[in-house]
Amino acid sequence: MPLSVRELNKSTRYQHIVSAAQRLFLKLGLDSVQMQDVANEAEVGIATVFRYFPKKDKLIVAVAIQNLERILPAFEQIAALPKSAYERLEDVLNYLLEDQNSPESNSSKFQEAFESYASFTKEPLPDMDDYIEIQKQISNSLIPIIEDGKKDGSIRTDLSIKEALITIINTFGTFVNNVVLKSSISFKEEDIEPHIQQRVLKEILLSYVRPR
Template identity: 65%
Template sequence: MTQGLREKNKNARYQSIVSTAEQLFLERGLDSVQMQDIADAEKIGIATLFRYFSRKDSLIVAVAIQNLERTIPVFQQIALSPKSAYERLEDTLNYVLANQTQSRSNSTKFREAFESYASFSKEPLPNIQDYIDTQKQVSLMLGPIIEDGQRDGSLRQDISIKESIMTIINAYGIFGNNIVLKSEITYLEEIQPEIQQKLLKEMLLSYVRAK
């Protein structure tokens, strides 16, 4: 077997392990799934699994990174579209809304579970900096919206565009995660989660929209 083919097979196995682990984590929870469960689902020996990931926490972080990386092409496409900065910001929030509400979004569920898991960890998770760097890469996708918002007149010029856009996206994402994933305990009678999300979107957009 050639070096290139071995590397390709290794990468394919790596991706398969990560995908399998993500599905098991979603079905059973991060704490309940053991490395043996993942090895069994992959039909590989536990020693083989440990050659790829020496600890379960390493695998959890790898799943989180892959999960987050799936959003990068979409954010990039939105940010580089020929629309005004305001329209692209609205498209970004629409994507966040759609991503959260589609089948209660497995991606959103995992990220919420992961960030809670990481925050309660007694020590930093292995390779957590790689996850943080991926978050920064997602944030950089918003650069063209921020830059054009300072030029095209579609956003207010009397506020800090960068801080406002980043705050809006973070606040909208956090609110959506809570109200969609925890709807059974945060549900307000006669006000469905989707309605609350759309109302908040309008409120946030009205703050930055040029008059």
């Protein structure tokens, strides 16, 4: 059933507040941003912000969920491609590499801040079940690759394919994020450039699953 105008406006306003909050979190840091700052940035009343997000932590998690939701359709599209499991795995790694190196992408910066914030909170953050559910959906979107990898011969048959592929994707995604975030402070002229390290790690991980 189509959304009513009221529901559509509510959804649009919700997304508008979340997007405004993300801009502020990236600019000022999660701890520094106040709910009034978000209301000002979103150009809505403070009561409207609190109607959707009674606590700032709820808003922080909403931004984190929005970041993950952006990835899900891309993974689903790659998993559905008429390619071998190995080729689709390489496409997933290329997507992570291109996405995190894109000048327009701030997802890695926010993700790093969010994970650090969540690890130091005294109380569990609200709506973390929803955040975890999106993570599960992303993992499940890779099932076609995993299942095809068991039978198309493009991936080693002596591996636990699910464990190998999920580990490879998580490892590569974490490394790419880390290199992008720390490139301005961790790499000097004599060091190997971040994009070279990313390419080398991608080849190492892919070579592990190629049939011997």
